[in-house]
Every structure is written in C-alpha cells, then in structure tokens.
Amino acid sequence: MADEVKQPLSEKASKDEAKQLSETASQSEVKQLSETDVHKESDLVSDDDEKPETMAEDSKTADEQVAGLEMTLTVPEPPKANEKAIEFLSSIGEDELLLTAFSETLGCFSDTKAQIGEFTILVQPAIYRGFEDCYLVHVTSHSTIDDIPCNSSIYAYVSKRFETLEQQRQEYIKMKEQFLEKKTHMVKQGDKLVVESFITEGKHFAPQLVKHHTTSYPWNTLEGFVSQASNFLILRILARRRAVPENMIFLVFDGEKNLCQSTYDELGFQMQTIGQDTIDVYGIERTIHSEVDLPISWQNYFLADGHLSSRFQVGSPISMKVLSMPVLVEKEEIDPKPKFGKQALNWEMDAQLSSQFLDWKEELSADHATYMRQHPEMRLLLSDFLQFLLLRKPDDVVTFAAEFFTPHSARRPAASSFRISNIKRRLHSYSLS
Structure with missing residues (x-):
C-alpha cells in the first residue's frame, strides 16, 4: 500500500518538475521573442520614445498598434514655387x-x-x-x-x-x-x-x-x-x-x-x-x-x-x-513730340486773315445799323447813358454801364423802374464831381 502511494507521489513530483521546466522554457522563449520585437520597433520610433519592457506592454491590441503606426507616418508636403x-x-x-x-x-x-x-x-x-x-x-x-x-x-x-x-x-x-x-x-x-x-x-x-x-x-x-x-x-x-x-x-x-x-x-x-x-x-x-x-x-x-x-x-x-534668319523684333521707340515756339500773329500782313477781318467788320456794322433802325429808343437810351457817364465819371465804367442797363434788360423780370435806385451799390460808390 505504501508503495502504491509512493509511486503516485513520485509520478506527481516528476510531472510538477516537467511543468516547471516547460514554463521556464516558455518564459525564456517569450522573453527572447519580446526582445526581438522591441529591437524591431525601436527602428520605427525615436530615441526619446519609451520602449516596452514587460509582457503587458507588448501585448497591445491590433487597433492600438495601427494607431501608433499612423501617428509616426508623415504626409509629404505638396511641391511649391520659391x-x-x-x-x-x-x-x-x-x-x-x-x-x-x-x-x-x-x-x-x-x-x-x-x-x-x-x-x-x-x-x-x-x-x-x-x-x-x-x-x-x-x-x-x-x-x-x-x-x-x-x-x-x-x-x-x-x-x-x-x-x-x-x-x-x-x-x-x-x-x-x-x-x-x-x-x-x-x-x-x-x-x-x-x-x-x-x-x-x-x-x-x-x-x-x-x-x-x-x-x-x-x-x-x-x-x-x-x-x-x-x-x-x-x-x-x-x-x-x-x-x-x-x-x-x-x-x-x-x-x-x-x-x-x-x-x-x-x-x-x-x-x-x-x-x-x-x-x-x-x-x-x-x-x-x-x-x-x-x-x-x-x-x-x-x-x-x-x-x-x-x-x-x-x-x-x-x-x-x-531654317532662315528671321526679322528681329526691336523695341519701338516713340519720337518725342516736336515743340514749336509761340510766334506773334500779324494778321494785317496775312492777306487771308485781313480779308476775313474786313468781311466780319462790315457784317457787324450792317447788323448794328439794322438794329438801330429797328429800335429808335436806343438812341435816347445811349444819350442818357453818356450824360450820366460824363456827370459821374466813375472809375469802373464797365460796372457802371452794367448797373445802368440792367433795368432795361429783356431777361429781367418786370418790376418798378425806380427799384434800382433803392438798392445799395455793392461794388463801387460814385459821387458827382
């Protein structure tokens, strides 16, 4: 009976020893494999990154490993002009x-x-x-x-x-x-x-x-x-x-x-x-x-x-x-515009200009004579103007004439003929001499 008990115990001991040996061998193999993987991964990462040291760190999921690889890949920049x-x-x-x-x-x-x-x-x-x-x-x-x-x-x-x-x-x-x-x-x-x-x-x-x-x-x-x-x-x-x-x-x-x-x-x-x-x-x-x-x-x-x-x-x-010599293209240079000095115009010595002047002079004189014949009141108005001009003797004859003939203008609205006498002169004041 003792032999029967001893034999199973010895067999059990031998089995335990074999199991320990197999576990030791498997751990050493795993360690060698993990070290090999570490060396391979070290080629992909930089020296600053942490390297895996334990079995737990090496046993990452496939998704985590793919994500890690995607983080290390760099997209090349498109070409550009400088x-x-x-x-x-x-x-x-x-x-x-x-x-x-x-x-x-x-x-x-x-x-x-x-x-x-x-x-x-x-x-x-x-x-x-x-x-x-x-x-x-x-x-x-x-x-x-x-x-x-x-x-x-x-x-x-x-x-x-x-x-x-x-x-x-x-x-x-x-x-x-x-x-x-x-x-x-x-x-x-x-x-x-x-x-x-x-x-x-x-x-x-x-x-x-x-x-x-x-x-x-x-x-x-x-x-x-x-x-x-x-x-x-x-x-x-x-x-x-x-x-x-x-x-x-x-x-x-x-x-x-x-x-x-x-x-x-x-x-x-x-x-x-x-x-x-x-x-x-x-x-x-x-x-x-x-x-x-x-x-x-x-x-x-x-x-x-x-x-x-x-x-x-x-x-x-x-x-x-x-095949043959072409006609060369040259830059077109624009000539500067000629400059002519100002010359005095002596129209009296020019036969054409002198003839035109005499024609215009005769035409204007004829127009004036026709207008005076059609408007006899102009002689009386001019007579009054000359009389006032000689009496007042203004320094600015043009302004005086403008103010004198303004009431007689056809474009002036109808108003009292004596209204002009009540307006204070804006340009000059005249006095009898």
Whole structure:
C-alpha cells in the first residue's frame, strides 16, 4: 500500500518538475521573442520614445498598434514655387511682355539630318471671354517618325499677370489603322483650376474613350505655376534679358498631370550658323523634376530678340532648328513730340486773315445799323447813358454801364423802374464831381 502511494507521489513530483521546466522554457522563449520585437520597433520610433519592457506592454491590441503606426507616418508636403520664381514673374512688365508677341517656325530634323516636320509658335495679344486683356499662345508640332505621323498642339490664354486662364493640349499618333489621342484641358473657374484629361484609342471608325480623369486645385496653392504655354513666354523674356536668375523653382505639371517643380539654367553663348550667317546665340535649359519619373530637360538657344535658333529634348533623336534668319523684333521707340515756339500773329500782313477781318467788320456794322433802325429808343437810351457817364465819371465804367442797363434788360423780370435806385451799390460808390 505504501508503495502504491509512493509511486503516485513520485509520478506527481516528476510531472510538477516537467511543468516547471516547460514554463521556464516558455518564459525564456517569450522573453527572447519580446526582445526581438522591441529591437524591431525601436527602428520605427525615436530615441526619446519609451520602449516596452514587460509582457503587458507588448501585448497591445491590433487597433492600438495601427494607431501608433499612423501617428509616426508623415504626409509629404505638396511641391511649391520659391520666392525667387514669384519675384521674377512679378518683375515682368507689360512693355516687356508685348515684345514676346511674334510668330516663328522651326524645322524638325531626325538624327540623320533629314527634315521630318515643323514646329511653330505664335504669340499675339487677345481678349479672353470678351473682357480680360491677355495673350494667345498657339504652339503646333507635326512630324513623321518611322512613317508614323505625330501631331501635337497647345492653345492657351495667358493673362498679363502670367496666370493661365485656359489651356488645351492635344497629342495624336497614327499607326496604320490604329490611333492614340491624348487631350488635356485646364481652365480657371473661380478660385480653383480644373484639369481634365482624356485618352482615346482604337480604330478610326470605332474610337473608344479609354480614360477620363478630372482634378481640381485651389488657386491659392498654385502661386508660381507655369503652364506649357506660359513657359514659351518666360523663355523669350529670359532670352531678351540675356540672364537667368539662379535657383528659381517654379510649379508645373509633369506628363501624368502631377504637380512638381521646374527649373531654368543658363547654358551660356555659342556660335550657330543660320543660312549664310554665323550668329552668337544664348542657351537656356529647362528641366521638369517629376516625383514619379526621371527628370526631363529641354535645351533652347535664342537670338537676341527671343527668336528660337534651335531646340531639342535631352535624349531624343529629334532636334529643331531655324531654317532662315528671321526679322528681329526691336523695341519701338516713340519720337518725342516736336515743340514749336509761340510766334506773334500779324494778321494785317496775312492777306487771308485781313480779308476775313474786313468781311466780319462790315457784317457787324450792317447788323448794328439794322438794329438801330429797328429800335429808335436806343438812341435816347445811349444819350442818357453818356450824360450820366460824363456827370459821374466813375472809375469802373464797365460796372457802371452794367448797373445802368440792367433795368432795361429783356431777361429781367418786370418790376418798378425806380427799384434800382433803392438798392445799395455793392461794388463801387460814385459821387458827382
């Protein structure tokens, strides 16, 4: 019986020992796992944050862990233009902007120097929607690459404050029976800029709208924004100034209509042959720094008045060059108005003026004689006036005559003829001599 009791007790003791060993092992494993998790989480938090030390702190709910991760994530700020770019846009005057209003045409050439198309820029003053003065910018490009026609156009209205009021861009590629067309339309509507993009592809007899996307941006967040159309105005102004301010950062759209930054850099001067002439041209490079794609750069060379002499995209086999020397645009200088000194008019020596004077004199004399014949009382009235004039001998004859003839005026209301004698003289007092 004692053996039977002892055996279960020993078995119970062995079970307790095994349980203690398993608990010890499990605690050590949990501790190792918790330490590993602590090291992993320490990479996400800063040194100032408190690190978990106990099992209770590690055993957080899933919602609390997600909330903690959301607190550590930071939302990137949208791209913005810097102050130098905004100051440059505000420094452009109306006279300087008017000098960019001209048209030009360049030839498109392949890497084999064969002409494959044309590139045209037209800028002219216009009125947007009937009331706002602005500039119309029309850029077209058509070429044939590997027997594939490619056309693109930009049609835009840019205000004198360099705000893009409306712009429409269209790109078209034709491949045998298939075609691909991209359209982008942006317009200022109140306090926001609305951007719509359309992509259409398919066969000519069965076009299909593949994608349509609309985005709006608050207008106050687009300070320093430069559209594709206004970019050509900026390039012409920089070319005329022959200087590119450093560190100017503008706000633009990339190829996917995402806001990003754009910069302008000076390339310096170089010699270029145009026809029979060798001209010194000025280079400007524009780069779009997309946040989702590689940067895209265009190198442009200009004549002194802002005409393009050559243009090409870095990495592209197509280049654009002017075919012949254009007529340079010069600032129109208004001649000052001539000043003529005042000359004495001697009408007696002028036959025409002297003849006119004699005619008017005879006409007035005839009118006076006719009036006197029709009004015989005038002789009596003048006789009285001369008599009083000689008796009183006033210092101011004009005032005396005005007061004398006032009662006889036809425009004076009817009243007593002797009322004038009771009125105190306001201007002068006369006395008999």
